[in-house]
Amino acid sequence: MIDTNANILETIQMIEEDKLDIRTVTMGISLLDCIDSDGEAARRRIYDKITTRAAELVSVCRGIEAELGIPIINRRIAVTPIALIAGASSDEDYVEYAKILDAAAQAVGVDFIGGFSALVDKGATPADERLIASIPRALAETDVVCSSVNIASSRGGINMTAVKRMGEVVRETAELTADAHGFGCAKLVVFANAVSDNPFMAGAFHGVQEADCVVSVGVSGPGVVKRALEKVPGVPLDACAETIKKAAFKITRVGQLVGTLAAERLGVEFGIVDLSLAPTAEVGDSVARVLEELGLETVGTHGTTAALALLNDAMKKGGLMACSRVGGLSGSFIPISEDIGMIEAAAAGAITLDKLEAMTAICSVGLDMVAVPGETSAATLSAMIADEAAIGVMNHKTTAVRLIPAIGLGVGEVVEFGGLLGRAPVMPAHEASSEVFVARAGNIPSPVHGFRN
Amino acid sequence: MKIILTVTGLDHVGIIAAVATRLAELEVNILNVSQTLMGDYFTMIMQGSFDETTRTIEEIQEGVRPVAESAQVEIRIQSEAIFQAMHTL
Numbered sequence: 001m002i003d004t005n006a007n008i009l010e011t012i013q014m015i016e017e018d019k020l021d022i023r024t025v026t027m028g029i030s031l032l033d034c035i036d037s038d039g040e041a042a043r044r045r046i047y048d049k050i051t052t053r054a055a056e057l058v059s060v061c062r063g064i065e066a067e068l069g070i071p072i073i074n075r076r077i078a079v080t081p082i083a084l085i086a087g088a089s090s091d092e093d094y095v096e097y098a099k100i101l102d103a104a105a106q107a108v109g110v111d112f113i114g115g116f117s118a119l120v121d122k123g124a125t126p127a128d129e130r131l132i133a134s135i136p137r138a139l140a141e142t143d144v145v146c147s148s149v150n151i152a153s154s155r156g157g158i159n160m161t162a163v164k165r166m167g168e169v170v171r172e173t174a175e176l177t178a179d180a181h182g183f184g185c186a187k188l189v190v191f192a193n194a195v196s197d198n199p200f201m202a203g204a205f206h207g208v209q210e211a212d213c214v215v216s217v218g219v220s221g222p223g224v225v226k227r228a229l230e231k232v233p234g235v236p237l238d239a240c241a242e243t244i245k246k247a248a249f250k251i252t253r254v255g256q257l258v259g260t261l262a263a264e265r266l267g268v269e270f271g272i273v274d275l276s277l278a279p280t281a282e283v284g285d286s287v288a289r290v291l292e293e294l295g296l297e298t299v300g301t302h303g304t305t306a307a308l309a310l311l312n313d314a315m316k317k318g319g320l321m322a323c324s325r326v327g328g329l330s331g332s333f334i335p336i337s338e339d340i341g342m343i344e345a346a347a348a349g350a351i352t353l354d355k356l357e358a359m360t361a362i363c364s365v366g367l368d369m370v371a372v373p374g375e376t377s378a379a380t381l382s383a384m385i386a387d388e389a390a391i392g393v394m395n396h397k398t399t400a401v402r403l404i405p406a407i408g409l410g411v412g413e414v415v416e417f418g419g420l421l422g423r424a425p426v427m428p429a430h431e432a433s434s435e436v437f438v439a440r441a442g443n444i445p446s447p448v449h450g451f452r453n
Numbered sequence: 454m455k456i457i458l459t460v461t462g463l464d465h466v467g468i469i470a471a472v473a474t475r476l477a478e479l480e481v482n483i484l485n486v487s488q489t490l491m492g493d494y495f496t497m498i499m500q501g502s503f504d505e506t507t508r509t510i511e512e513i514q515e516g517v518r519p520v521a522e523s524a525q526v527e528i529r530i531q532s533e534a535i536f537q538a539m540h541t542l
Contacts, residue, residue, distance in 0.1 A: 011535060068534065
């Protein structure tokens with residue numbers, strides 16, 4: 001037999017009891033060859049290219065799912081940032097581009113399509129500005145389109161003019177989707193040091209340096225890591241790190257296998273495996289619970305940042321050896337609404353925005369799916385974005401902000417999104433104003449260690 | 454393609470016979486079998502192979518479903534590739 005029976009049963013237990021799954025198989029498609037001075041023509045080409053390239057994506061994933069016996073939760077598409085594509089046309093408003101992405105995604109049956117994006121970390125072109133202005137309506141009028149804007153980088157510094165603008169855009173998006181308590185904002189990410197091969201939403205786009213068409217994979221297995229830690233109670237933390245590494249290796253190998261099979265069957269290049277552990281709001285699928293397993297009474301208390309640092313680093317070390325190419329965000333996801341442990345900690349007031357910010361400084365990807373009171377001002381939202389961007393820029397890491405101003409709701413109330421997006425208790429923001437700071441706009445220059453040549 | 458079948462459920466007479474017969478009908482060659490009882494709980498792991506040009510794994514999964522129902526056991530059929538990926542360097 002290829003393996004011991006124990007190994008076979010362990011794998012089955014991981015899938016059936018610990019909720020090991022492939023979070024996403026994401027196809028990255030370059031739209032650079034769809035550029036046209038006539039917006040109509042460009043959109044027609046975009047539709048044709050996506051529906052041709054991704055025609056088999058869903059059925060291939062279904063086949064792999066059946067063959068390996070592991071669920072693939074989402075199939076997604078990431079495209080070239082639309083500001084680069086639409087810029088050649090004379091269109092003043094890019095909402096139509098979002099609509100064509102939506103139509104193409106629904107035609108091939110994927111769950112999300114990302115790339116309604118602009119990269120403005122050092123400055124914005126007129127096309128970038130038009131795209132940013134189109135975001136609120138684009139997200140309100142489409143179903144599966146996701147948008148992201150990169151407003152800072154370690155090399156370019158922080159574009160505070162764009163940060164100011166994005167605070168307003170997040171607010172407008174929330175207002176336009178007020179009937180769903182600002183749901184549109186769940187599809188909008190503001191990045192520092194955005195990566196071009198991220199398979200996870202809402203921040204996925206297909207960078208210009210990527211091949212024409214690739215498939216990348218994101219895995220989900222916090223339950224597996226937690227179970228592995230349960231088997232070694234009371235051991236020193238270095239032994240915990242060792243245990244996590246081994247679990248990460250196994251989880252990531254499945255990602256590599258699925259990605260290789262998908263690429264082969266779709267006849268495209270295999271991109272990367274993203275090592276991030278993606279949680280869901282279901283019991284048994286929580287990153288927060290892994291941290292608690294390390295010995296914290298509740299996530300958010302003192303020691304959380306250290307525990308997260310251990311987890312994140314061990315996941316990477318185990319995962320790196322398990323696959324041919326690692327990429328994407330490969331950090332820890334601690335979205336408030338999508339992780340049962342985080343939801344409970346936020347509802348109990350055990351975790352605050354300040355603690356979350358500290359956690360993102362050391363290892364996690366950002367302030368993710370955090371609901372703030374509906375009346376939070378655009379300037380305060382901008383200031384939160386600026387804080388996260390500063391952490392990213394200074395530490396050479398990706399940070400992301402996905403804030404949901406919960407229109408009509410106050411602290412302690414809960415925004416229900418449903419599905420993978422879960423539910424978010426509204427968390428308090430600081431009340432003192434950042435208005436004057438944000439209104440200064442301009443640039444925060446890049447740090448001296450941004451110039452490594 | 455090489456596959457791993459795992460059969461679990463309450464033990465009773467004829468589980469192996471029923472599964473093996475159905476696999477023969479589906480032209481799956483049994484390569485290896487291991488079976489244990491934990492209390493009344495039956496666990497069997499089988500390695501098999503079949504010709505991918507004549508059948509798909511979905512057809513085999515579908516094909517054993519009536520046996521799983523009548524024998525009141527759970528039968529999973531997965532490509533050997535996932536176990537190999539996870540547990541071998």
